[in-house]
Amino acid sequence: MPDAKQGTKQETMHVNLKVKRYDPADSGGKTWWQEYEVDIHPDSTVLDALIEVREQNDGTLAMRCACRASICGSCGMKVNGSAKLVCKTRAIDVSPNGEQMTIEPMGNQHVVKDLVVSLDTFFAQIKRVEPFLQPDHVPAQGEYIASNASMENLLTSMNCIMCGCCVSDCTVLEVDSNFIGPAALAKAWRFTEDPRDGKRDERLKMLNDEDGGMWDCTRCMKCVDVCPKGVAPMDRIMELREAAIQAGNTNTPGYHHTESFYNSVKKNGRLDETRLAIDSAGWTNLPRLLDLAPIGIAAMRKGKLPPLFPHKAEDHKKVKDLYESVEGESK
Amino acid sequence: MYEHDVLIIGGGLAGLRAAVEVTRAGADVAVISKVHPVRSHSNAAQGGINAPLTDRGDDWEGHAYDTIKGSDFLADQDAVEVMSSEAGEAVLELERMGVIFSRGEDGKLGTRAFGGQKVARTFFVGAITGSAILHVLFEQSLKLGLNVYEEWFVTKLIIEDGVCRGVVAIDLKSGEMHTIRAKAVIMAAGGAGRVFEPSTNALICTGDGLSLAYRAGVPLMDMEMIQYHPTTLARTGILMSEAARGEGAYLLNASGERFMEKTAPDYMELASRDVVSRAEQTEIDEGRGIDGNVLLDLRHLGRSFIEAKLGYLQEVSVEFLGIDMAEQPVPVQPGMHYIMGGIKTDVNGATNVPGLYAAGECANVSVHGANRLGANSLLDTVVFGRRSGVHAVEYIKGVGAHSKTEGDLASEKARLQALLDRPKGERVATVRGDMARGMTKGIGVFRDQASMEGALENLNNVKSRMGGFSIENKGKVFNTDLMFGLELEFMVDCADAVVAGALTRKESRGAHFRTDITERDDKNWLKHTLMYQDDEADNGVRVETSDVKITQWEPVKRVY
Numbered sequence: 001m002p003d004a005k006q007g008t009k010q011e012t013m014h015v016n017l018k019v020k021r022y023d024p025a026d027s028g029g030k031t032w033w034q035e036y037e038v039d040i041h042p043d044s045t046v047l048d049a050l051i052e053v054r055e056q057n058d059g060t061l062a063m064r065c066a067c068r069a070s071i072c073g074s075c076g077m078k079v080n081g082s083a084k085l086v087c088k089t090r091a092i093d094v095s096p097n098g099e100q101m102t103i104e105p106m107g108n109q110h111v112v113k114d115l116v117v118s119l120d121t122f123f124a125q126i127k128r129v130e131p132f133l134q135p136d137h138v139p140a141q142g143e144y145i146a147s148n149a150s151m152e153n154l155l156t157s158m159n160c161i162m163c164g165c166c167v168s169d170c171t172v173l174e175v176d177s178n179f180i181g182p183a184a185l186a187k188a189w190r191f192t193e194d195p196r197d198g199k200r201d202e203r204l205k206m207l208n209d210e211d212g213g214m215w216d217c218t219r220c221m222k223c224v225d226v227c228p229k230g231v232a233p234m235d236r237i238m239e240l241r242e243a244a245i246q247a248g249n250t251n252t253p254g255y256h257h258t259e260s261f262y263n264s265v266k267k268n269g270r271l272d273e274t275r276l277a278i279d280s281a282g283w284t285n286l287p288r289l290l291d292l293a294p295i296g297i298a299a300m301r302k303g304k305l306p307p308l309f310p311h312k313a314e315d316h317k318k319v320k321d322l323y324e325s326v327e328g329e330s331k
Numbered sequence: 332m333y334e335h336d337v338l339i340i341g342g343g344l345a346g347l348r349a350a351v352e353v354t355r356a357g358a359d360v361a362v363i364s365k366v367h368p369v370r371s372h373s374n375a376a377q378g379g380i381n382a383p384l385t386d387r388g389d390d391w392e393g394h395a396y397d398t399i400k401g402s403d404f405l406a407d408q409d410a411v412e413v414m415s416s417e418a419g420e421a422v423l424e425l426e427r428m429g430v431i432f433s434r435g436e437d438g439k440l441g442t443r444a445f446g447g448q449k450v451a452r453t454f455f456v457g458a459i460t461g462s463a464i465l466h467v468l469f470e471q472s473l474k475l476g477l478n479v480y481e482e483w484f485v486t487k488l489i490i491e492d493g494v495c496r497g498v499v500a501i502d503l504k505s506g507e508m509h510t511i512r513a514k515a516v517i518m519a520a521g522g523a524g525r526v527f528e529p530s531t532n533a534l535i536c537t538g539d540g541l542s543l544a545y546r547a548g549v550p551l552m553d554m555e556m557i558q559y560h561p562t563t564l565a566r567t568g569i570l571m572s573e574a575a576r577g578e579g580a581y582l583l584n585a586s587g588e589r590f591m592e593k594t595a596p597d598y599m600e601l602a603s604r605d606v607v608s609r610a611e612q613t614e615i616d617e618g619r620g621i622d623g624n625v626l627l628d629l630r631h632l633g634r635s636f637i638e639a640k641l642g643y644l645q646e647v648s649v650e651f652l653g654i655d656m657a658e659q660p661v662p663v664q665p666g667m668h669y670i671m672g673g674i675k676t677d678v679n680g681a682t683n684v685p686g687l688y689a690a691g692e693c694a695n696v697s698v699h700g701a702n703r704l705g706a707n708s709l710l711d712t713v714v715f716g717r718r719s720g721v722h723a724v725e726y727i728k729g730v731g732a733h734s735k736t737e738g739d740l741a742s743e744k745a746r747l748q749a750l751l752d753r754p755k756g757e758r759v760a761t762v763r764g765d766m767a768r769g770m771t772k773g774i775g776v777f778r779d780q781a782s783m784e785g786a787l788e789n790l791n792n793v794k795s796r797m798g799g800f801s802i803e804n805k806g807k808v809f810n811t812d813l814m815f816g817l818e819l820e821f822m823v824d825c826a827d828a829v830v831a832g833a834l835t836r837k838e839s840r841g842a843h844f845r846t847d848i849t850e851r852d853d854k855n856w857l858k859h860t861l862m863y864q865d866d867e868a869d870n871g872v873r874v875e876t877s878d879v880k881i882t883q884w885e886p887v888k889r890v891y
Contacts, residue, residue, distance in 0.1 A: 024808050043566060043651075055760035059803030059812040064370075066533040069569045069647065071462055072370045088650050112504055113809040119367055119481065132474040133429035133467075142386060143426040148434035148441065151456075152639065158431055158456065158463050162369050196429070 013042040013098075015049045015091050019061065020104040022111050034058075035100075046086040046094060047075055050103065050115075063115035070228060073161035076168060077115050078104040083165035085228040106168030108177075122164045125181040129188035129207070136198030144196045157190035157236060159229040166223035166233050178212035182223035182233030185214060189236040192243060201247055207240060208249040214240045215254025253280045253288075266323050269316025273306040334733050335361045335478070337723050338498060338513035340485055340540060342368030344461070344709060345691025345716035346519035347468040347477075352720030354475045358727065362472075363480040363500060363511065365535065365814070369469050372521050372533045373712065376461025377572035377643060379443060379453035380425075380709035382418035387439075389452055391415040396884055398707060401447040401603045402671075402700025403841035403851065404886035405553065405859070405879055410696040412882060413678045414707075414714050421713045422454050429467045431456055433640075443640075444577045447603035447704045447891070451577075458572050458643040461709060480511070484814055485539065486747065488516065488547045488687065489739045495547065495686035496734035499743040503814065506807025508747070510740045514727040515686050517719045518544055518674060519712075522692035523825040525818075527667040527774075528767030529568040531560055540693035542821035544674045545828065549682045550861040550875070552695040554672035554825070555832035555843045558703055559776045561607040563666030565624045567651050571644055571663055573705040575629055576600040578640055582611065583626040583660060584619040595891035602891035605702040605842045608665035612776045615664065624662035633657065665776050669708065670825075671699040671842065672832065675861060680719030686730070688723050690715040697859065700879075701841020750816055756801040759815045763822065766793040770826055774833050779847040783833050787870065790826050797823060828862035831872040835860050853886050 017036045022029065038052040047065055054061045064074040070088040077086055079094055083106055094101050109117035135144070166182040173179050180188075188207055191197045207214045214237055223233040245255055260279030264272040274296075281288035299305040313319065337353045339346045342364035353360040362368065383394040395415035399406050426432050426440060432454050435441035445453040456463035472479070482503045489497040489510070497512040520540025524532025545551050561582070562571040576582070582600050584590045594610045595602035602610075611625050629637055634657035637645050641656075648654045648661050673695035680688040680696075691712045698711055766789070773786025797820065804812035838852035839845045858876040865873035 023806070025806055041566075054811075055758065059758070060806065062809045062811055064366075066366060066370050066535045067372065067375055068534065068567075069375065070650070071374045071459070071643070072366075072372070072533060074366070074370050090650075116809050118504075123367075127473060132470040135427075138427055141423075143423050143432075143440055145438035146434060147438055148436075151431040151434055154431045155457055155459075155642075158466065159459065160466075161374070161462065162466075194429070194431075 011042060012039040013044070013091060014039055015095070016098065016100040017049060017053065018100050018102045019053075019115070020102070021061070021114050022105070024113060040091065042092055044091055046079055046084070046089045046091050046101070046103070049091050050086065061115075062113040071161060073163035076106050076163040076165045078106060078168065083107070083168040083226045085163055085165065088228055106164055108167055108170060108173040109164065117164070122162065122167055122183065125167065125184040126162070126187055128180050129184050129191075130203070131184075131187050131191070133191065133194065133197055134199040135196050146195045150193075150195050154190055154194060157186050157231060160186055160231045161229055163228065165226045165228060166231075169222045169226045171220045171222055172216055172218055176212065176216065179216045180207070180210070180212050182217070182237065185217070185240060186231050186233040186236040189240055192240065204240070204244040204247045205249055208244040208252055208254070214244060215252060215257075253282065256280050256282060266320060267316075268310055269313030269319040270310065272310045274308055333509060333511040335359050335511065335513050336727050337515045337517065337720075338363060338511055339517045339519055340364070340498065340543075341371070341519035341521055341691070341693075342366070342479060343371030343373035343519065343521055343691060344465055344468060344712035345719075346517070347465070347472055348713045348716030349517050349519060349690060349720035349723070350477055351468065351471055351475065352717045353724055354477065356720070356724040358724050361478040361480060361511075363483050363485060363498070365482060365484040365503070365539070367481050368472065368479060369466060370535075371465060372536050373465045373709070374462040375531070375533060375570060376709050377458040377570065378445060378574035378577060379455030379460045379706045380422055380464070380713075381445065381448070381453050381704065381706040382422040382710060383415060383450075383452050384419045384422070384440070386419065389450060391418065393450060394418065394448070394452060397448040398698065398704055399700070399884050400889055401702050401704040402698075403702055403889055404853070404857065404884075405556070405697070405700030405840055407697050407880040408882040408884060409880050410678050410698050413718075414696075414698045414710060417714050418710050421710065421717065425464055425467065425713065428471055430464050433457070443574060444601060445705045446573050446576065446601045446607070447598070453577065453706045455574065458574050458641050464709065484817070485543060486817060487739055487743050488543050489734065489736060490547050490684065491734050491736055493684065495684050496736065499739050501747070503809055503811070506810055508740060508744050510737070512733040514730040514733065515688065515723040517680065517723055518687065518689040518693055519691045519716060519719075520693050522670050523822065524667060524670070525763075526767060526822045526825050526829065527557070527771045528764060529563075529771070530667040531563050531568060531570040532668070537818035537822050538825035539818065539821045540689070541674055541828075542824035544682060544684075544687065544689060544693075545824050545862075545864050547684055547687065548863070549684055549687065550675045550863050551825070551828040552672055552675040552697060552859050552861050553701070553832060554670070554828040554862055555774070555836055555860065556671035556699070556701050556841060557667060557774060557829065558604055558669035558671060558842055559608040559665040560668035561604055561611055561665055562627050562663040563668070564647065564651060565622070565662035565664060568666050569647055569651060570666075570668065571627060571647070571661065572641070573604070575627060575641060575644055578636070579632055581628040582607070583628050584614045585621050586619065590614050590619070590625070598891040603702050603704060605844070606891055608776050609844060611665055621662060624664045626660035627663045628660040629656045630658065630660065667771060669703055671695070671697070671701065671703050672829070678718065679722035680715055681722060686726065688719040690719040701843060747813065747817075751802050751805055751813065753801045756799040757796060759800050759802070759812070759819050762793055762796050762800050763815075763819050766790065766823065766826060769793070770829065774829060777844055777846050778833065779845050783830065787830050787834065790823070790830055791870070794823060824864065827864075827870065827872050831862050831870065831874050832860040835874045835876075857886060
């Protein structure tokens with residue numbers, strides 16, 4: 001019956017791959033690019049192409065894959081510079097006209113060999129959010145009572161298969177390895193939103209206060225873009241922020257930043273960047289303000305320091321109207 | 332030096348559930364797995380987990396009987412009684428750990444219908460039930476600080492004076508080999524789907540656990556019982572959950588007829604899997620299919636329902652075939668999915684080798700007999716995973732110090748080195764492909780003497796080439812090439828047992844449907860087949876049989 005699998009289309013597609021290789025054993029580590037060409041069925045995935053390479057061309061190529069059905073999370077890697085689950089990425093979509101595709105290991109994680117990255121970074125981030133249900137009470141028998149809507153809501157995060165694509169392409173992790181990261185924060189959200197969990201306030205406070213916590217996300221949207229399972233980690237992070245503020249966590253640079261941004265645009269119709277920096281740091285936070293001083297001086301020398309008393313935007317009244325109409329709606 | 336009271340091979344549902352139990356009992360436990368636990372194939376279970384919740388009026392005997400009927404009366408009824416009566420608590424416990432099961436209006440767990448059962452008793456999380464449970468058990472493993480040997484590949488069980496004393500394993504990241512000593516070992520290493528091609532199974536399902544036990548002298552039972560799932564996606568072979576039909580989807584032939592009317596007028600699309608797969612294959616073979624497929628039609632369920640309850644299926648259908656299930660039926664065909672057979676255990680997971688337990692798909696308790704009901708596999712993993720843990724802890728109380736043996740490590744190092752040192756020969760993938768396609772051809776949805784002998788001939792040809800394949804990668808770090816060679820050796824052991832079992836059973840029962848002997852024969856074959864690895868026997872397999880345990884349900888003709 002294998003023949004029946006072929007369906008109607010029998011033609012093949014020529015795929016040209018350029019794979020970033022890494023061999024740690026070769027005198028302290030050697031990186032190089034290697035090109036491969038394979039013929040596969042036109043409906044095939046990038047993973048199919050890589051398996052063809054591994055099985056028929058080059059048994060030394062190391063990569064992870066298991067389910068081939070986008071549920072095990074093994075095969076995250078960069079395709080043309082962006083993290084993808086290659087089992088659900090069709091080759092024809094990446095190179096519709098037979099263009100060469102580049103395959104690299106995921107970013108922000110240590111490479112073990114070729115396309116295999118260490119899982120340690122990813123799971124160390126996950127462990128930071130105490131990723132298990134911490135209920136106040138356990139029913140003596142039967143189950144917790146919860147609405148179906150509250151459970152379906154959590155599906156967003158439970159769809160996460162821990163493939164690491166969001167961590168790979170996170171622009172914050174690129175410069176700050178202490179950031180808890182998008183996947184772990186989405187995981188944390190799964191507990192703060194779970195009506196059965198009894199540690200919501202503690203969790204929010206921890207994620208709010210912690211260095212590298214929820215306020216370190218710069219909202220670049222990369223994780224939303226690359227997540228193959230629709231978890232949209234950044235959206236979850238924004239919901240965490242809102243929940244943290246509502247729970248009374250307002251004495252943080254993150255909250256001050258948000259508040260200053262909001263007030264400045266409301267008042268002037270534009271952003272007062274100087275004030276934003278000072279507000280975020282906190283007017284009484286001398287060490288942090290001193291940190292900012294050299295940046296301010298350097299900016300002044302280059303004539304790039306924003307005005308200390310910014311002009312109002314011409315149509316700032318319209319902006320204010322917008323605020324009022326939106327706030328009116330949400331009341 | 333690595334030592335544990337209990338070592339669990341495999342980090343899927345059975346393995347993690349066993350690990351939770353052993354940890355609770357206060358014993359020192361570790362899990363060893365060739366993949367990170369959340370990569371395990373338990374992920375792939377979509378539709379749900381069965382449980383008769385007696386606290387709301389369902390009776391466990393009803394579930395037990397449906398299971399036994401589904402098994403075509405080959406399941407051991409004492410084992411099924413254990414599974415069915417413990418099912419409710421097993422599922423409720425998963426909920427209390429944090430699984431986000433779907434709910435009813437009252438906020439209690441809700442159910443969906445599944446095949447082979449008239450009562451809707453399948454608990455579920457969308458169409459990602461396996462993944463949702465696996466991730467919660469992984470959460471629990473983090474909570475408990477479970478020790479996991481991630482990406483370590485077991486090459487041999489250490490058996491000393493007939494007792495299991497640990498394993499020899501290779502740490503894939505470093506390439507170093509180690510002995511891990513244990514007072515008890517629980518095999519929870521999953522199924523052997525890749526013995527067949529195509530298969531819905533992950534590429535990691537290579538029968539490692541079955542073969543390791545088989546080599547240690549444990550019989551593999553009823554290995555001829557291979558489940559072909561009725562709905563695998565055309566061309567890709569990706570699983571499309573039974574939940575689709577549970578929620579009301581139709582199966583149509585090329586003329587748009589619901590052909591299940593002919594074979595299962597009462598249960599229709601929700602007859603047991605072997606029955607539906609045969610009906611589909613008959614449509615396809617008799618020219619009423621479409622390019623080797625039939626159609627799975629969900630259009631009448633509506634887009635919002637499909638997206639809420641069967642979201643993963645819609646995702647797969649759109650991503651892989653470009654078909655929107657709300658607009659168009661999806662082409663599907665039967666595909667190899669599950670192996671009912673496995674390591675023979677008692678209801679406590681114990682094998683005939685003291686210190687060696689088994690649970691989950693690699694084990695055969697037997698609760699699935701000749702055909703497993705959908706959503707009973709997850710149940711099997713948690714019920715018998717837990718029981719194996721309980722009994723392994725009891726067992727180790729009678730075990731003294733760890734073994735001191737060193738011989739197995741040296742001999743395994745030599746064996747692997749010899750494999751690496753082979754001169755250039757055939758590629759592993761070539762040999763594996765020939766084996767797996769031959770197995771599907773000969774041991775398919777339908778089989779007969781000639782097809783099974785064809786499978787044997789093909790397998791013997793493959794075995795004659797096993798000394799001639801070579802490993803291209805000579806490096807140490809993450810040498811999957813070497814692992815694929817070792818996995819192929821495991822798969823060939825499983826294939827041996829499958830073919831031997833199939834050729835032995837002279838009747839049609841459940842998934843073992845012979846077109847040359849179409850009737851079930853309770854007089855001669857209400858029996859298990861037991862395959863032992865034995866160099867002296869024909870084709871290296873000695874086959875024995877044992878009686879099926881009947882408690883309260885006398886076999887009757889199976890009608891759906």
